[in-house]
Amino acid sequence: MPPYKKTDRRSSQPRTGASHGAPKGAGSRSPKHRGFRDEAPAAGKKARWTADDRAARGRDTFGTRDNARGGSERGGSAGRTERPNWEPRGKDARRTEREWDNRSRAGRREDDRPRRDYDDRPRRQFDDRADRADRPRRDFDERPRRQFDDRGDRAERPRRDFDRDERPRRQFDRADRPRRDFDRDERPRRSFDDRADRPRRDDDRPRRQFDDRADRAARPRRDLDERPRRQFDDRGDRAERPRRDFDRDERPRRQFDRDERPRRSFDDRAERPRRDSSYYPSRDEKPAFNAQDDVVLERLQADAIQASDVEGVTFGDLGLGGNIVRALAELGAETPFPIQAATIPDVLAGKDVLGRGRTGSGKTIAFGAPLVERLMQLWAEQGKSGGKRQLGRAPRALILAPTRELALQIDRTVQPIARSVGLFTTQIYGGVPQGRQVGALQRGVDIVIGTPGRIEDLIEQGRLDLSEVVVTVLDEADHMCDLGFLEPVQRILRETSEGGQKLLFSATLDKGVAQLVDEFLVDPAVHEVAGEDQASSTIDHRVLVIEHRDKPAIIEQLADREGKTLIFARTRAFAEMLADQLDDAGIPAVSLHGDLNQSRRTRNLAQLTSGRVNVLVATDVAARGIHVDDIDLVIQADAPDEYKTYLHRSGRTGRAGKQGTVVTLIPRQRQRRMGDLLQRAEIEADFVPAIPGDQLITDLALAASAPEASDEV
DNA sequence: AAAAAAT
Incomplete structure (x- = not known):
């Protein structure tokens, strides 16, 4: 080769x-670049952060890119101290400190943790710092109630009143461990019998002390009722808002044929360019629709499975063997979901398959289970015995995912299925040492699950041989065809066995996959589930039209609730800033984005999964595929640019038939664009003007936790 | 803009 x-x-x-x-x-790792993180020096700087340094960082400004660049560029507030020369500046400074914060969070008791300081709050005196323990407790209750209607005077706002010490203990001693009593739609029980294949704990990090931070979730709710109601003097300009009462039946199906249908004349929007993002190649630049796409469309509609077709069907009926059926049952999959019933027979028949199923509809099992069975069949046909691990045998199946977290999650489902018949899986993704991954490959692996970068890396190093891969799965296939992913994916697919079976899955599978289909798939079967429109969705969509400067306060008000909340931000910096701000406001929050190292990414996601923290602020790294039970509120701090992104982000809630709420915050000038996007997503949502303190916001947050009340909001 | 490989 x-x-x-x-x-x-x-x-x-x-x-x-x-x-x-x-x-x-x-993401660069060179010390010259902003993505650089040097763990050891960062740790060494711990003690050098003085109170004034922390104050210099500033927390008042928020949400604009300029502000995100760091404290030294911001408008000052009283008492600012310049950072010493040797201190990191700008984003690096912020990140370093955030890491520092995280470390201290992980290992310290509440009283040991350095107190944060905020520019927007009265400065504290630190001269008594040495004998903290002896200081009398500050009496928070004497402070005036927080008012939201005078936010302009941030400097004068009092701290919010919460008293940590009076909060009840959580009856929840499971700390970091993922819950295992989840509704087991896609996620398997963890199997502990092959720890070697699982990512190693980051052992250089101090063991967590389980302090009482988690108790903060139970902190008393702020009483918003006392605040004066605002009058909406801007309610009059409804004309600016997009029409929402459009006739659903008139709208064409959102299918593979978008470009072929005539543009609808729909208000004035028809004349505007449809695309919001300059990131995606313009349709007009692409070759015109060809016959191949028509075939895809036709087959897609022809193969829409009805939920009623699945009644009474078992996994065994679909052709899966007993061991696999039992493994599925242990994963909580007793009977097949429609998308699974649709795709499993075709995968077993060796056909190429395109599968489209709503977010949370069980796609992982739809390809994972038949893939394992198919490998066993092929093995039997070749007269080889299963179950015995042949040293160094090359993988025969490959599953590609766009993010590491998703690859990990897929493995958690596929691995127990594979092990039930004696097959081995391994994860191949970046951000962790490659040694263990290579070791697993050398011992022999049947199914590789990973992300493109590390897979290419290991291929280049000659440590991964895909030439015997006869089944390849692309999860989130349309995303894998986006700029930046497509070419690596193509290169990887070309490394697999020629004529090998290809399975492409996504909730938003569209003609964007045509390039891959043309090159790699032969006469694919196309499946979708009938009736999966938004009308049958369990998600309630709201759009809050806000002033940009109110964004932080509104997010805080929305996230101040009991249930799990996932917040999406457009940039890593903003995600980090929001998590910081919420945390500072007494709402425990963690972040998930590409500026964090992998161990923290994994840990922060696990904190949400376990319920140790109820708020996760993420970039679109978490938009697709990630399953966390019981996220009942998704907040889009920044509106997405693409309707598909909206669908995937909102699909983190309302999974497996549960209720969910999605709240998107937009400035007034974005209403038209947002209406456009929602139309393409076939979602109907109310546009409501909102300012911090509105009862509506509190009601929304509460209703998300108590779905039965959501009708009233 | 994010993501995906490190060096």
Whole structure:
């Protein structure tokens, strides 16, 4: 086999030498670049953060990109101290400190943790810091109630009144462990018998002390009722708001045929360019629709399975063996969901399959279970015995996912299924040492589950051989065809066995996958589930039209609730800032984005899963595929640019038939664009003006936890 | 803009 080069047909330039050394942006590991993180020095700086340094960081400004660049550029507040020269500045400074905060959170008791300081709050005197323990407790209750209608005077706002010490203990001693009594739609029980294949704990990090931070979830709710009601003087301009009473029946199906239908004349929007994002290649630049796409469309509709078709059908009926059926039952999948019933027979028949099923509809099992069974069949046909692990045997199946968390999650479902018949899986993704992954490959693995970067890396190193891969799955296949993913994915697919079976799955599978379909799939079967429109969804969609400056306060008010809340931000910096702000406001929150190292990404997600923290602020790294039980509120702090992103983000709630609420915050000038996007997503949502303190916001937050009350909001 | 490989 010739050495693997990351080139493709369009670009003959090998990715070596200068192109590797060239400075890169986000995620770069060079000390010169913003993504650089040096764990040891960061840890060493701990003690150097003085109260004034922390104050210098500033927390008042918020939400604009300029502000995000760091304290030194911000408008000052009284008492600011310049940071010493050796201190990191700008984003690096913020990140360093955030990491520092996280470390201290993980290992310290409440009283040991350094007190945060905020520019928007009265400065504290620190001269008594040495004998904290002896200081009398501050009496928070004497402070005036917080008013939301005078937010302009932030500097004068009092701290909010909550007294940690009076909060009840949680009856919940399970700390970091993921809950296992979840509704087991897709997620398997964890199996502990092959720890070797699982990611290693980050052992250089101090063991967590289980302090009482988690108790903060039970802190008393602020009483918003005392606040004066606002008058909405801007309610009059309804004309600016998009029509919402459009006739659903008139709208064409959102299918593979978008470009073919005539544009609807729908208000004035028809003339506007449809695309919000310049990121995705313009449709107009793409070749015109061809016959192949028509075939896809036709087959897609022809193969829409009705939920009623599945009644009484078992996994065994679909062709899965006894061991696999039992493994599925242990995962909580007793009977097949429609998308599973639709795709399993075709996968077993060796056909290429395109599968489209709503978020949370069970797609992982729809490809995972038949993939395992198919490998066993092929093995039997070749007369080889299953169950015995042949040293160094090359993988025969590959599952590609766009994010590490998703790859990990898929493995948690597929691994127990594979093990039930003696097959082995391993995860191949970046951000963790490759040694264990390589070791697993050397011992012999049947199914590789991973992300493109590390997989290509190991191929280049000659440590991963995909030439015997006869089944390849692309999860979130349409996303894998987006710019930046497509070419690596193509290169990887070309490494697999020629003529191998290909399975493409996504909730938003569309013609964007045509490039892959054309090159790699042969006469694919296309499946979707009938009746999966938004009208049958369990998600309640709201759009709050707000002033940009009110965004933090409104998010705080929305997130101040009992249930699990997932907040999406457009950038890593803003996600981090929001998590910080919520945490500072007494709402425990963690973040998930690409600027965190993998161990923290994993840990922070686990904190939400376990319920140790109820609020996760994430970039779109969490938009697709990630399953966390019982997220009942999704807040989009920044509106998405693409309708698909909206669908995937909102699909983190309302999973497996449960109730969910999605609240999207937009400035007034974005209403038209947002209406457009919702129309494409076939979602109907009320647009409501809102300012901090509105009862409506509190009601929304509460209703998300208590769905039966949601009708009243 | 995010994500996906490290060096």
